Amino acid sequence: xxxxxxxxxxxxxxxxxxxxxxxxxxxxxxxxxxxxxxxxxxxxxxxxxxxxxxxxxxxxxxxxxxxxxxxxxxxxxxxxxxxxxxxxxxxxxxxxxxxxxxxxxxxxxxxxxxxxxxxxxxxxxxxxxxxxxxxxxxxxxxxxxxxxxxxxxxxxxxxxxxxxxxxxxxxxxxxxxxxxxxxxxxxxxxxxxxxxxxxxxxxxxxxxxxxxxxxxxxxxxxxxxxxxxxxxxxxxxxxxxxxxxxxxxxxxxxxxxxxxxxxxxxxxxxxxxxxxxxxxxxxxxxxxxxxxxxxxxxxxxxxxxxxxxxxxxxxxxxxxxxxxxxxxxxxxxxxxxxxxxxxxxxxxxxxxxxx
Amino acid sequence: xxxxxxxxxxxxxxxxxxxxxxxxxxxxxxxxxxxxxxxxxxxxxxxxxxxxxxxxxxxxxxxxxxxxxxxxxxxxxxxxxxxxxxxxxxxxxxxxxxxxxxxxxxxxxxxxxxxxxxxxxxxxxxxxxxxxxxxxxxxxxxxxxxxxxxxxxxxxxxxxxxxxxxxxxxxxxxxxxxxxxxxxxxxxxxxxxxxxxxxxxxxxxxxxxxxxxxxxxxxxxxxxxxxxxxxxxxxxxxxxxxxxxxxxxxxxxxxxxxxxxxxxxxxxxxxxxxxxxxxxxxxxxx
Numbered sequence: 058x059x060x061x062x063x064x065x066x067x068x069x070x071x072x073x074x075x076x077x078x079x080x081x082x083x084x085x086x087x088x089x090x091x092x093x094x095x096x097x098x099x100x101x102x103x104x105x106x107x108x109x110x111x112x113x114x115x116x117x118x119x120x121x122x123x124x125x126x127x128x129x130x131x132x133x134x135x136x137x138x139x140x141x142x143x144x145x146x147x148x149x150x151x152x153x154x155x156x157x158x159x160x161x162x163x164x165x166x167x168x169x170x171x172x173x174x175x176x177x178x179x180x181x182x183x184x185x186x187x188x189x190x191x192x193x194x195x196x197x198x199x200x201x202x203x204x205x206x207x208x209x210x211x212x213x214x215x216x217x218x219x220x221x222x223x224x225x226x227x228x229x230x231x232x233x234x235x236x237x238x239x240x241x242x243x244x245x246x247x248x249x250x251x252x253x254x255x256x257x258x259x260x261x262x263x264x265x266x267x268x269x270x271x272x273x274x275x276x277x278x279x280x281x282x283x284x285x286x287x288x289x290x291x292x293x294x295x296x297x298x299x300x301x302x303x304x305x306x307x308x309x310x311x312x313x314x315x316x317x318x319x320x321x322x323x324x325x326x327x328x329x330x331x332x333x334x335x336x337x338x339x340x341x342x343x344x345x346x347x348x349x350x351x352x353x354x355x356x357x358x359x360x361x362x363x364x365x366x367x368x369x370x371x372x373x374x375x376x377x378x379x380x381x382x383x384x385x386x387x388x389x390x391x392x393x394x395x396x397x398x399x400x401x402x403x404x405x406x407x408x409x410x411x412x
Numbered sequence: 413x414x415x416x417x418x419x420x421x422x423x424x425x426x427x428x429x430x431x432x433x434x435x436x437x438x439x440x441x442x443x444x445x446x447x448x449x450x451x452x453x454x455x456x457x458x459x460x461x462x463x464x465x466x467x468x469x470x471x472x473x474x475x476x477x478x479x480x481x482x483x484x485x486x487x488x489x490x491x492x493x494x495x496x497x498x499x500x501x502x503x504x505x506x507x508x509x510x511x512x513x514x515x516x517x518x519x520x521x522x523x524x525x526x527x528x529x530x531x532x533x534x535x536x537x538x539x540x541x542x543x544x545x546x547x548x549x550x551x552x553x554x555x556x557x558x559x560x561x562x563x564x565x566x567x568x569x570x571x572x573x574x575x576x577x578x579x580x581x582x583x584x585x586x587x588x589x590x591x592x593x594x595x596x597x598x599x600x601x602x603x604x605x606x607x608x609x610x611x612x613x614x615x616x617x618x619x620x621x622x623x624x625x626x627x628x629x630x631x632x633x634x635x636x637x638x639x640x641x642x643x644x645x646x647x648x649x650x651x652x653x654x655x656x657x658x659x660x661x662x663x664x665x666x667x668x669x670x671x672x673x674x675x676x677x678x679x680x681x682x683x684x685x686x687x688x689x690x691x692x693x694x695x696x697x698x
Contacts (some may be wrong), residue, residue, distance in 0.1 A: 086548075090607055099552070103553060113542050113545070117502075164566045166565060167566035260556075282531065282532070285530075285531065285567070286530065304504050309471055310471040312471070313470060313472050314474060317472045317473065317476075322419070322423050326419050329419055329639050330684060331684075333685060335530075350677065352440060352680070353440055353442070353639065353674070354642070354670070354671035355437035355438060355668055356671055358440060372622065373626060376626055380627045384624075
C-alpha cells in the first residue's frame, strides 16, 4: 500500500516536472525577446539551463553505476561471458585512472600558471588604485603593496626557474630550445623590473614609477604565456600522459577504427551478392549509386568528363527533394512524440506500479 | 565462402596497395568544398572575433573527420583567425588537442619564425554536455568566454588575451561542425542563432550523411560542405593552389586508396549482375 502511494507520488512528480520543463523551453523559444525579458525568464535562463545540463551530465554517472552493477555481478558470479565483462571493467577503470591523473596534473599546472598571471594582475591593480582612489574599499598603502608584489614576484620567478631547469634536465625541452630561451629571457626581464621596483620610493609614486609598474605587468603576462606553453610541453612527456596516449591512441582509437573499417569489406560482399537489378526501380537506384560513387572518386573524371556534374545534380535535385520529404515526415512524427512525452502519455513506466 | 574471401582480398589489395606504394591521384573536383574554401577565405574577422569549431566524432569516423578538421583548421590558422574548439561528444576530447597541435607544428615547420600557440591561435574548451540546451544557453550568454568558463587544462578562457573578450555570440563569425553522428549537426543549425544573428556555418560530414547534408547546403543554411575524405582531399588541393607550400600528401594517398576501393565495389556490382544473367542465358540455351 505504502509502495503504491510512493509510486503514485513519484509518477505525479515526474509528470509535473516533465510538463514544466517542456513548457519552459517551449515558451522561451517561442516568445519574443522583449516578452521573455519582461517576465523575468531571461535573467534566470542561464542558471535554469545549467541546471538541466547538470541533470543531463548526471546520466553519465548513472550509466557508470549501471555498467558496474550489470557487469560486476556477471564477474562476481562467473556467469557466461564474465571474461568480457572483466575486460570491460578493467578498461573502464584504467581509463578513469589515466584521465583522473591527467586532470589532477592539469589542475596543478593551472594553479602554477595562475600564480604568474596574478603577478601581472596585482601590478595592474596597484597602478589603477594609485591613479584613481578606489571607492567602497580600503587598500593598504602603495609601498606596502609593492613590497608584497616584489616578495611574491621573487618567489614566483624562482618557482618558474626551477620548473624550467627541471624540464631541461628531464630532456623534455632542450636547453637551447627557443621556448626555454624565451622563458629564461622573460624571467630575467621580470626580475630586472622587480629590482627597479625595489629602488623606487613608493610612499609618493611618480608617473614614471607607475608606468614602470605597468611595464612590469605586461612582462609578467608575457612570462605567464611562455611558461604555460613550457609546462604543457613538459607534461606531454609525463607518465600519466603516456598511459593516456597508450590507452586512447594505442587501443581505443585503433580498435574503434578497425570495427568501422570492417564495414568496408562487408559492403563489398553485399555489393556483389545483394545489389541485383530485378526491377526498373532497382535499376534506377543502382545507376544513381554508381554515378554518385564515380563522381566522388579520383578516377571518375577519367571515365566520363561530366560524371562529377551529374553527381552534383543528383545530390542537389532528386536527393534533396526526397530527403526534405523524409525530414518533414520525421519532423511531424517527432513533434507528435514530443507532445506525448511532454504530457507524459508515453511514460507508462512511471505508473507501472498500478498495473 | 571462397568467393567471400576473394572479395575481402580484393578490397584489402585495393585499399592497401596505394597506401603501401604511396600512389596519389588528383581528387575529383567537389563544388561544395570549393564553396567552403571561399567562405573561410572571405570571412572578415575583427580583433576579438573568433571561429568556433565543433568536433563531434570519435575513433569510429576519425578516418574521414580528422582530415576534414586538419584542412579547415589549417586554413583558419593560415588566416590567423582565432579558433575555439569544443565538442558535444565525449569521445572527441582527444582530437580537440591533437589535431590543432599537429597542424600548428606543420605550419611552424613550414614558416620558421612564425608560431601558432595554444591560447593565442586556438583554445580547447573541451567536451560540453547538454547538446541543444548548452548551445541555446551559450547563444544567449552575454559573454561567450565567461560562459565557457575554463578550458580543458583548467584555465579560465578569459585569461587568454585573444579570447578574453569574445563578448556575445555575434562575435563568433564562423561555425564549423565536423561530425559522423546524427543529430549534433541539427543542434547547430537549429539553435546556433538569435535575433539578427546567423553565423556562417560550414560542415564536414561522413560519406554516409552526405545526402542529408545537401538539403541544408541547397537551402543556404550551410555555406560549405566537406563530403567525406573526398571533400577534405579537394579542399587540400585548393589550399595548395593558394598556399603552394601546404602539404597533405597522406590525405591524397588515402583518397586514392578509397577511390580504388570504390572502383572494386562498382566492378563487383556489375559482376554480381552479369554473372547470374549469363548463367541464366546459358541454362536457357542448354
